Amino acid sequence: MGAFFVTGIAVDGFEKAFTGFASLQLRPARLISDFVSDRGIGAALLNATAVGLTGLALILIAKVQLSGATFAAILTMMGFALFGKTPVNILPIIFGVYLAGKLVGKTFSEYLIIALFGTALGPVVSMVTVEMGLTGLSAVAVGTGAGIATGFILPAIAVSVLHFHQGYSLYNIGLTCGFFALFGAAFLRAGGYEFQGLMLWDTDNSAVLVYMIPVLSVILIATGVFSAGKNSWKDLLAIQKHSGRLPSDFMDLESMGGALINAGLMGLFGSAYIFVIGGDFNGPTIGGLLTIIGFGAFGTHLKNSWPVVVGVIVAALIFGKPLSAPGVLLAAIFCTTLGPIAGAFGILAGFIAGFIHLVLVHQTGSWQGGMNLYNNGFAGGLTATLMVSTIAWYRSKNSGFK
């Protein structure tokens, strides 16, 4: 986080970065709103720092140990703070989750993961506050209220939709938020509201953004090797043998060192992919890379990811979509949410899941009005549900008795 802050100031200067950061708090945040394109690298990095610190503070307040799950949550929050999350639009959601816990007698630590990942619906707060024609205090009050109400309902949905795919889609809150946003968007449309498409996508490919993830990845790998010593590569190989099904905390199951090396490798390979296909390094793609690095400690690894990514690539080629187009590029990064399908059921199942994912993800964004930042998590969750239902049904054909 410190590096993000220092880099942000170094790139744009103190005044520009801070002014941009402040103005981001009242900007539309629905998909795809690249904050780098909107207010510059400095503002986006400062925003990511602030959102990351908010997440870290919550982990400390809840007295939860840093682990694979929290590592994934913090990096995902920071990543999406480059294109949608801001401290202002995530706090009402978090408070709503806290209130839901109070109602059913759960401690905040029990709902912490839902609160952290649930910030994917931050754009609901921004949209109600700045896009719906409300002004002044009433805009702030209604936007905040909408965020609290949204957060309040999330735990109920999150636990239920987990059973849809049985833990085979890593971004379960993506499915949760997409499910909720589907209803929200339907009600808004029924009331006459028309969602305007947003597409802010930076194409400058600043050197800072191009080299940021490779440098971070190398640091993670070096830290992992230093931390696990002689066992680091053995632990890394052991991680590749896990299916990755939720919840697979690689820091617990193997070691912190092995998990950090795995996370760093995910970042390096992800960056290499974008570089090879000529994709853009901007807020959304850096956000995607930070997310897969985070989940490199919580379910994603190279062995369970490649079949799914190949499925996305083949689908894109068959349907004539350029690999560097925003939707396809993001799908190739975030489709790793389906890694556990490949990890548990094999390469072919992973490939099919990736293929279906690309087709579906191009539709789900408009279904939910772009309010759920984890649109690939939404599509991935639906894809995993389809795959798991079919596999479970097929396996029921024989009870095993003669």
Next chain:
Amino acid sequence: MKRKDLILHLIGEISNFLLESDPRRLVISLHQEENGLHLCVLDENPHTKEELEKIDLALNSKKRPELAGYYGSMTGHDMLGSSRLNLLGWQVKHCDVASIGSGIKIDIWLGGDAFQNDQFTIPDKAADN
């Protein structure tokens, strides 16, 4: 979640684990009190020392409220794929894993804040958890 559902899910997950090695016999015993329960599961399949250690490690893993409160809902519920003893381990008070003759005996104690150790045949250290 009602207590009956909780017990069903606990039994489901631990049975799922033991049934993966296809035992000819599987015995499940339950003792309930107001503030806790003791579940004892036995099979007759041979298990290596490493297996026992792995089971013990999963069931006596560090308490993880942030994972138990959310992913713990999958315990004994989502059965496609291999069983996951760590889902149980995050929620229980204490577990003992022992080799008995040709099989294995797994004792699981679970309860609320008012769990009373003396109502069960349980090692003293569990009361501190």
